Amino acid sequence: MSSHPDDSNEPLVKIRGLRFFRGERAIFDGVDIDIPRGSITAIMGPSGTGKTTLLKLIGGQLRPHAGTIHVNGQDVHKLSTKELYKLRMRMGMLFQSGALLTDISVFDNIAYPLREHTKLPESIIRKLVLMKLEAVGLRGARDLMPSELSGGMARRAAMARAVVLDPEMIMYDEPFTGQDPISMGVLIQLIPRLNKASRLTSIVVSHDVQETTNIADMIYVLSNGKVIAGGPSKQIANSTSFWVRQFMDGLPDGPVPFHFPAEPLETDILEN
């Protein structure tokens, strides 16, 4: 498989037998996921299922305790620092907070990866940055500082930065959380548009069921460290599995219990 890294039938990201622990708690316990090229793949699950951790594992910021993650045929965790950085230049990541550098303007934030990694003259950098800002509707906000942006604008600016190096894939960490309906609508439109226009592969990590099923081609639902369902989004949306139904329909109790594990209420109250 690694001999044909650009084989278009091969999934861009291939996760096999992934195990990851935080202390004693297993965040992932044997997870297999394929992210097909050119698609928008959603990773969904309740809070605390390690969705952000998964993105950090794919980006090589965290190391799994077992299992492998291949991106474009390369085993992420066997690369040298130099090779890993080279691979990261082909991945964009949109953090939940935007993670813009707060001491420089929006323009400089978007230009940052270009200035760091290319020797392009300023005139070209300016054009590229303005094009990316135009795509997210923030060309007019280029001179603002990140602190002057609203949450939705910061996320859009971060999106422009994530795609400025024309990566092959982009990872969105909870893109819809805490957005007002208008910004949400803008993001729902932008993600597929960018994916199509730049021929990207997108991974969207989210627990916003409605929005995510609308834009995703594939969905994986995670719970308790395992993939409980995976497949084309329509199939998942119509799934009859109790687990999937509880999550998709937002039922308070079910296979994922409402209560955090504890001893029975009676013993707890009557004790002492």
Added chain:
Amino acid sequence: MEQLARLGRIGIGTLERLGRGHVLLLHMLAGFAALSVRPKLLIAQIHSVGVLSMLIITVSGLFVGMVLALQGYYILSQFGAEETLGVMVAASLVRELGPVVTGLLFAGRAGSALTAEIGLMKATEQLSGLEMMAVDPIKRILTPRFMAGLISMPLLAALFSAIGVIGGHFVGVGLLGVDDGAYWSQMQAKIDLHEDIYNGVIKSLVFGFVCTWIALFQGHDCTPTSEGVSRATTRTVVHSALAVLCLDFVLTALMFGED
């Protein structure tokens, strides 16, 4: 038994932190070469770490010099040795108070700012964001700050001492009537370049190294929450102050102990 286990945990935790601190230091030092290509990064940091600390250093230096002259005059005049006031003021400043007080002020002014800045960058995922943009945050963000601390500290200490000598002159000569010529000539004759000035510079270099290292490590290693950043900032000031005072004793013993 429980107590013993707790003690063990604290010991292991401390050792781990020390290890992480040294790994960070090596990583920062490895970035020095890359810095020569981007001098602008360094200049910006020297401005925020060094230049912006100048006011507090100048004012403190002035007052410390003035107090030294007052106290010195009181004791020296009892032996009829007021003429040596200049030597006393200059030697105290160059050997001890310059590096030490500058180190303490530097930790409070620049060190705490560095910790808070790096800690907040961590809490807001800016450092993580840089990593994902294939930019090494340690080399790009921490190394220039470290270098700036190393360069700024001896210069600030020199400024402190110089202003202190002027403050001493103002009180000693201007107010208490010590002879102007004696103040300067005694100082010129008795202050030794190697013995006094170089040793003072070495001290300030060491304090600059340690304070900046502590500040950057605390910021980089903090728990990325508002409480974590606030604790780390406090730790920076406390650890730096203790480190400066302890190291001052060790260095003084090494430099002047045999005389």
